[in-house]
Amino acid sequence: MSFTKENNRITHALLLQPPPGDLTGPYPALPYLKSFAQQDGYKVRVLDLGIEALYFLVKENQIQDLLDRAEAMRRQLEEKRSLDPSEQHHYALLLMAMGLGLKPDLVNRALSLFKDGKKFYDYRLYKESCRFLDAFYRFLSAAHYPTIVTPSEYPTARTLQTMEKVLAHRDRTLNPYIDYYKKILFPKVADEAPSVIGLSMVFASQSVQALVLGSLLKERFPEIHVTMGGAYLSQWVMLMGEQQLSELFTCTDSVVCGEGEKPFSDLLAHIVNNLSLDDLPNLIHRNPKTGEFCRFGELSYTDITKQPPPDFSDLDLSAYLVPKPVIPYCISRGCYWGRCVFCQNRYGDYQVRRYQAVPVEKAIAEISQLAEQYDTNQFNFSNDVIDPAYLKNFSEVVIASGKKFVWNTDLRAEKAFTKDISQLLARAGLNCVAIGFESGCQRVLDAMDKGNRVETTRQVMKNLYDAGVATQAMGIFGFPGETEDDGEMTVRFLKENVDRISYYVTGLLLVLPGSRMHDNPQKYGVTSISYDGNPMMAPEPVWRSDTRMPFGAVNRLYERLSKLEDIYALNEYPYIGALSTNHSFLYFQQGPDILKRIRMEEKKRHIELHRILGMTRNHGVTKKIKSVVPRLALPFIIYRSPFPFEQIQMDPQSPANHPQLFAGDGGDYLINPINIPIRIGESERKLLQRIDSKRNLKSILAKIHGASYENLIYFLMYLIRSGLAKI
Structure with a gap:
């Protein structure tokens, strides 16, 4: 089928916002490109891959697959006699991943809270949901180590340094988004059959995903013209010499620089009507006959007095993590x-x-x-x-x-x-x-x-x-x-x-x-x-x-x-x-x-917790504990690790300053979905066993013999402040 402007039964272009992005709302660039191109009669669809990928990754089968992978990695490390600094960091993430595996549906519950118009403004509930979301991304990092991801960050092209290392992230063992691309995105692309796919690289954190996705799309759909743009890429491409451009163009067929509304619409018109790309504004492309790069002269800019408003109609705005x-x-x-x-x-x-x-x-x-x-x-x-x-x-x-x-x-x-x-x-x-x-x-x-x-x-x-x-x-x-x-x-x-x-x-x-x-x-x-x-x-x-x-x-x-x-x-x-x-x-x-009032309330609650536990403001311990009934608020396990977790350096970037970690000095660690594991002894284990939502603190502590009363109070303080227990 030849694509023409008049053929409205097909999609002329797919515009993709790669992860990581903003999970709380859409970025405006692609909706503006869509509205401008559609003003010229082209059918354009926008996809926010960051938010779509999140909902794919939190599905039960996806989490279970990652849990299985993480468990195999943990067992493999525990068979070693010692861990180097990078392995220590990985092992720490794997132990924390065990906690999330205790009740994976807590992640989806946290996502739902962000969209709840009442609970969202209860800061204690809100903060707990933030911790669950962060824990989920630590879990992704554990399963794809050494790739470290957060809700808004991913290793950049600058940190990876070479295109070879960037494209290594085509591998699902390094890149948590690959399964989403292949199982969800690519079938959509095949179904839409667009003439052009546009990838937006707005931030450095999107550089690797944009390049990897461009490479995969060109390989899987060679008949589709792949173009890239975005604020970060526009800065970057201006610095590139022939070698860097040649590497970039293994992942794209063209680059739209600067404000892209009219340049993208012009590019789309030339692609769908099989016209030459020479002399198009803001465009860098490769001459198909000579292989030479054709660069634009001066940047053109959008006249925003005539620009139509952004079109978010392709995006499910209710999916974003806001009420x-x-x-x-x-x-x-x-x-x-x-x-x-x-x-x-x-x-x-x-x-x-x-x-x-x-x-x-x-x-x-x-x-x-x-x-x-x-x-x-x-x-x-x-x-x-x-x-x-x-x-x-x-x-x-x-x-x-x-x-x-x-x-x-x-x-x-x-x-x-x-x-x-x-x-x-x-x-x-x-x-x-x-x-x-x-x-x-x-x-x-x-x-x-x-x-x-x-x-x-x-x-x-x-x-x-x-x-x-x-x-x-x-x-x-x-x-x-x-x-x-x-x-x-x-x-x-x-x-x-x-x-x-x-x-x-x-x-x-x-x-x-x-x-x-x-x-x-x-x-x-x-x-x-x-x-x-x-x-x-x-x-x-x-x-x-x-x-x-x-x-x-x-x-x-x-x-x-x-x-x-x-x-x-x-x-x-x-x-x-x-x-x-x-x-x-x-x-x-x-x-x-509001941020100051929230902080003040946190300090008041901390002082009240001191009073309940019979502690002075200087963390001294008295016996004036209040008769309140604690309950456990999160699932947990006590896990025996062969390595002393508390000695692990969480920054693997300075191996010269970090010693090897040897097996044999480990112990029992309290692991739950959102906190860093801590070592516990027999008295802490007994205290956890006695918290049953029925007994008050005085009776719980009275039955634990041979333990330091002061240490138990400090442990109770930890349990409550970490969210593991509530009173």
């Missing part, structure tokens, strides 16, 4: 400031991507349409920044229209965000902002060409916070010329402004391709930028500066900053208490101080 869908919407593109020297998006004086915002009336109409279509009032404006004048106008029109929706966005801390304007934005539905304050030192900000004043940022955060808008503060350590005293000003800024900051995050400076620092390093104090040890030319170079703050100083700053962790409830992505997550957006509707 209500949070829809991403690009209300602007580019940056109206565009001068920050560390920013890899080439704006401002590079004059590549001019700042654009969707006309206010168009934006409100599209947001209203999306809200009705997907039955939600939750939106995340997926953009770099929005100018204050636009937001004022937008908010006034929203309020006048009577529309009610909740939205979140990134902002620059401008003087224009006065107390009155902040209150206006809040009335229009603004829920949360992320502000890159970068540094508490004005000299460092000026060197960055940030264009902000420290005092202005401080006041803007107060104005927004007082209006009920959550504020996320993002900082950077390590800019050339920054001293430890300068960094201390950043730490002090965060500490002194706790009353107006809802969440904070600080990271180390990266000098990335596309930034002014990368293109003119000497001007900004960068001594060298090296891609040595990076044969694939992945866009994460090593940079050096004679005026860079020593690592010891950075570590001291982080140590001082860590004291703030006692104020906020912090978690890893994609959970609440991580930067700009859908879970955080939803929780922030309870107030900009």
